[in-house]
Amino acid sequence: RTCSTSTPVTTVSQYACQRRTTTENHNKIFTDAFEVLAESYEFSEMEGPCLAFRRAASVLKSLPWAVRSLGATLDLPCLGEHTKAVMEEVLQCGRSFEVEKILSDERYRTLKLFTSVFGVGPKTAEKWYRRGLRSFTDILADRSIHLNQMQQTGFLHYGDITRAVSKAEARSLRNIIDEAVRAITPAAIVALTGGFRRGKEFGHDVDFIVTTPELGKEKILLPNIINGLKKQGILLFCDYQASTFDMAKLPSYRFEAMDHFAKCFLILRLEASQVEGGLHIAEGDSRGWRAVRVDLVSPPVDRYAFALLGWTGSRQFERDLRRFARVKQRMILDNHCLYDKTKKEFLAATTEKDIFAHLGLEYIEPWQRNA
Ligand code: 8DG
Ligand code: MN
Ligand code: MN
Known part of the structure; x- marks a missing residue:
């Protein structure tokens, strides 16, 4: 490439928290391929390459245009040799042979299948795979396998x-949670978070933050x-x-650590009669209800802004918020607080905007956090 001395009109930041990423993805053919590769590396516990593909996918998701040639990616961050090789395959053939190979790989397919069960993580899936199990029938027929309650419910x-x-x-679930909460204390705060707060049309669950204006009362x-x-x-x-x-x-120095707030992972029975337009279930399924996953987290109200920011996601957006805080500002951000290592003090916040301001970041709306 010929070197240009003029700076590009728009530079894309390597940090997702400095990009605006809506749910509209113009580069799905690439990001779908990267996601398969990332997951495959995750199953092999190769964190480096896994993260590299997740970052690359995230950069492409933020673009308001579709990549049509490798030349168009020259100014983009986070795209390495391997990533570009995959993109080149996709550009030339419409698909990546490396990805196709993974998708037909027995180990990948089995781990993917097993981890699709609620309560089964990569470790358990791996254990079952090593025992020679390949299908749900294999698992359920193996009497030496003990399924915990979560996994039994998952099946x-x-x-x-x-x-x-x-x-x-x-x-509809929001109404159900709202009602349940109001019955306890009418002043309670209920906020939709997770993917639906980011404007997604579909989710794997529904996430809510519930708290009380009176500090300490959230415990009940x-x-x-x-x-x-x-x-x-x-x-x-x-x-x-x-x-x-x-x-x-x-503050917690552990990266990606789970937070310490009271929370519950639920499966609720949702009645068709309570959902406008009916249930999202398989065609021909005539049951009048379905099971749905719901997460509730309950931080003390003075931690509300941090919890809301942390639970709104996306996961990649959260990762980069923390990385940006650490690398660029010498601050530690997690779901509970923001700590300034230079000033040796906690920075207070009552809104997400306060947190972005402390970090020296432009405010990014929830629907622009689909990194
Ligand atoms: P989806 O459900 O629509 O598939 O997407 P999502 O809403 O973005 O994903 P999620 O798995 O429901 O997680 C929502 C956010 O919650 C995500 O940014 C990660 C964050 N989160 C925490 N702590 C925990 C935790 O302990 N468990 C889970 N599952 N998520 C957590 O901050
Ligand atoms: Mn969710
Ligand atoms: Mn969730």
Whole structure:
């Protein structure tokens, strides 16, 4: 390439938190391929290449145009040799042979299948694969395998849980959670978060933050909501994790660490009659209900902005927010707080805008965080 002395009109940042990424993806043929490669590296516990492909996918997702030649990618960050080789294949043949090879690989297919069950992570999937198991029938027929409660529920509601949740279903669930919360304390705060807050049409679950304006009162919230849902007869599964949050033990230096707020991972029974336009279920399925995954997290209200920012995602956006904070600002950001290592102090925030401002970042709207 001939070297140009003029700076490009638009530079794309290597940080997702400095890009605006809507749900409109003009480069799906590439990003789908990268996602397969990233997942395959994840199954092999090769974090470096996995992250490299996730970053590359994220950069392409942020572009308001479709890449039509490798030449068009010269000014883009995070695209390495391997990434470009895959793109070249896709540009020339419409598909990547490396990706096709992975998609037909027995180990990849099996791990993908096993991890699609709620409660089965890569470690368990790997263990089952090494035992020679290849299908759900193999697993369920193997009497030496003990399935925990989460996995049993995962198999029981497999079809429903692997089917995407629609926006209409998310709205209906919001009403259900709203009602359950209001019955406990009318002043409670309920906020939709996760992918639906980012404007996605479909999700694998629905995520909510619930808290109370009065600090400390949020403690009674989740146990009572769970009870209320149980009484309504719509609680199919509940994994409740009590709070381990302790302001004195912050900040956490662990990257991608789970947060310490009280939370629960639920499976709820959603009635068709409660969903405008009906359920998003398989054609020909005449049941009047479906099972759906719902996550509730309950931070103390003074941690609300951090929890909201952390749970809105996307995962790649979160990763880069933290990386940006660490590398560019010498700050530590997590779901609980923001710590300035230079000033040796916590930075207060009541809104997401406060946090972006502390980080020296332009505010990015939730629907622009689909990195
Ligand atoms: P989807 O459900 O539509 O597929 O996408 P999503 O809403 O972006 O993904 P998610 O898996 O529901 O996660 C939403 C955000 O929550 C994501 O940015 C990661 C964040 N998150 C935490 N802590 C935890 C946790 O303990 N478990 C899970 N599952 N997600 C968490 O900050
Ligand atoms: Mn979600
Ligand atoms: Mn979730």
